[in-house]
Amino acid sequence: MGRAEGYRSFLDHSNNPCPYSHEYFEVKMKNYLELKGKNIVVVGLGVSGYWAARWLASIGVRVTVSEAKHDRELDPAVLEPLLHMGVKVETGGHRKDTFERADAVVISPGVPHEMDVLDKARKKGVWVTGELELASRFIQAPIVAVTGTNGKSTVTSMIGQALKMGGLNTYVGGNIGTPLSALLAQGLNPDVVVAEVSSFQLDTIESFCPKVALVLNITRDHLDRYKGFGGYVESKLRIFQNQEEEDCAIICDDDPILSALELPRTRRLLRYGITKKRDRDAYVHQDSILVRNGKFHKFSTKHYRLPGIHNMQNLLAVGLTCTFLGVDPEIFQSAIRHFKPLPHRMxxxxxxxxxxxxxxxxxxxxxxxxxxxxxxxxxxxxxxxxxxxxxxxxxxxxxxxxxxxxxxxxxxxxxxxxxxxxxxxxxxxxxxxxxxxxxxxxxxxxxxxxxxxxxxxxxxxxxxxxxxxxxxxxxxxxxxxxxx
CATH class of the missing domain: 3.90.190.20 (Mur ligase, C-terminal domain)
Structure with missing residues (x-):
């Protein structure tokens, strides 16, 4: 088992069940009737909280939004649709009694998990979960989940673009801007969901199980929120914990932490890196990338417009994902020519x-x-x-x-x-x-x-x-x- 200083092995971590499950919410939810009439508190009125509240209210949940900001600091265009749907909005701080009376509490990625009101609610037996975990339980389409310290948004958007070019009805969301609860609130039924997933979102997962899970890299970040680098690493690796035999894990073999990682033989593991090495399923060769899916496919990078070694690594990750999901090689070659940097990224x-x-x-x-x-x-x-x-x-x-x-x-x-x-x-x-x-x-x-x-x-x-x-x-x- 590969290990890195300051964190437990992934296997040790993945065998620990989440201590905050609640009797009303079984791991696999089959329909909205299990939520209808429940009293659920949504913490935070950012984009995740807004869409979570809209979706829950639309299926008959009694929703209370708890927001630290005051009314005057909130956008009326955000408040008014929720109030119209019967959502109760409490502003100016978090009320202890609101949380302790809830059947469940849904927190946004930016909300600290150790807030006093959350700890007290847990002690009362209230299930505290994240928007990603809750929404994913009701999504029928397979999920491609992308995490890592850097490159998440770029890889997520590139995978989404390639899958769309391949004819799949693809929803691109998560931490990239549009949460998964927005998919549910809008009644969408995609063929596949491609989600950028942050460490903060992974901290609250229990049953979240992506068909394809990618970890692009792990370097020091968010040390202002985690107690140490080991905690941050552990959080990222949670993305693999519920995968099964038919699922796929994709990791960057150039990353020293990920190259040492060993996963249970209960899912397919694909590795990629810049140079050719044994056990790598994708690598760079001259002005092309080679990607294996049974056999190696060669894709030209002459017209790839994203600069830097890190963006070549990103392309390898996208190539492995798309070949695993059956995208036609000619379509993926065409997609490479269309990829371009996202705003605010190089x-x-x-x-x-x-x-x-x-x-x-x-x-x-x-x-x-x-x-x-x-x-x-x-x-x-x-x-x-x-x-x-x-x-x-x-x-x-x-x-x-x-x-x-x-x-x-x-x-x-x-x-x-x-x-x-x-x-x-x-x-x-x-x-x-x-x-x-x-x-x-x-x-x-x-x-x-x-x-x-x-x-x-x-x-x-x-x-x-x-x-x-x-x-x-x-x-x-x-x-x-x-x-x-």
Whole structure:
């Protein structure tokens, strides 16, 4: 059994049943009648909470939404449909009696599992679960679930695109933006569901069992939420715990933790990596990838537009998934030509005076930034910083020597990043995204790249990573349009 320091073996973990099951909710639910008339509390009114509340109310559940924000902070366009459906909305904090009277509590991914009201509800015998776990029990279509520290959204969208091109009615959702409860609320009946799944969602699963489960990589992230790296690793590996013989697990063999992983021989295990090695089912060969499904299929990558080694690894994962699910090789080859970066992920924004600007705002951890930097051969002016997430910036300093000319730092973590990078490259701190982009442009020469790749969360200065990326693009456009 492969092991990594600080976490138990996956087998040890998977044999531990969830302690929070409730008598009303058996592991395999067959119809909505088991929920009708129950009193369920939905915690949080973000996108997951909103759709969970809508779906539950539509099938006759007595729904109460518990939201920490006050009424004035909430969008009326979110509140009004729920109120119209008879959902009770409690704002301004979480009421103990509301939780303890519930038959079940459904939490959103961003809600801390250790909140006092949740602990007290559990002690009263109330089942506390996540939106992903509950919704998945009512979805009849096979689920392809994608997790990992980096690349989840890219791989999820690429798989969804390829399956659609293959003629399958495909629902793409989960942590990528549209939760699985939205599928149920809208009465959709897809052939297959492709879901991005976060560690926070996996923390609350019990019976969630994807037909295909992918783990792309595991590096240090969210250490501000987990007690240690071992807890984070353990969370990611929960994606495999309920798979059976007819299911498929796909892992990146280039990742040191995943390469050491051994799974029970109760499902098919496929491994991929950049170079050819024994037991690898997909790898890169010159300007092609080779993907095995009984025999090896060769796919040209000449027209693949996503840069960097990490995106070649992503393509291998997508290729294994699609061949396992029976996508015609010619269709997958065509799909490769159509794949393109998602917004805020290595997104080309513009060029002026020979200087190119890239928006990688979704790179909210150090490993993602290292991967982005290594994807370019030209000198980089890096814009980084934001809210610190607990990981060391030393890996960033190691690649900075070869790739980064100057670092422009913003946000709460600027000083910490400078402590790591300042020994190897010039660092400058600024107070806003506008100033960061302008300073980066001034420091750049023709042929250089200005890259926003923060290595931090965005919440110190922006609404989210999307807002941060849009502010970057607006600042770039002012330069490329000659307004600065």
């Amino acid at each position: 997104e080309w924004v513009g060029e002026t005076n020979g200087i190119s600007f890239y928006n990688d705002s979704k790179a909210t951890n150090v490993d993602a930034v290292v991967r982005a930097i290594e994807g370019f051969e030209r000198p980089i002016i890096l814009i980084a910083g934001g809210r610190h997430k607990g990981a060391s910036y030393e890996p960033l300093a190691k690649v900075a020597k070869q790739h980064i000319k100057v670092a422009i730092l913003i946000g709460e973590a600027a000083e910490l990043i400078e402590e790591a990078l300042g020994r190897v490259v010039p660092c400058y701190r600024v107070e806003s995204m506008d100033k960061a982009v302008m300073e980066a442009y001034r420091k750049a020469d023709p042929g250089d790249i200005v890259l926003l790749s923060p290595a931090c969360s965005s919440f110190d200065m922006f609404l989210d990573y999307k807002d941060r990326g849009e502010k970057f693009k607006e600042a770039v456009r002012r330069i490329t349009n000659g307004q600065e």
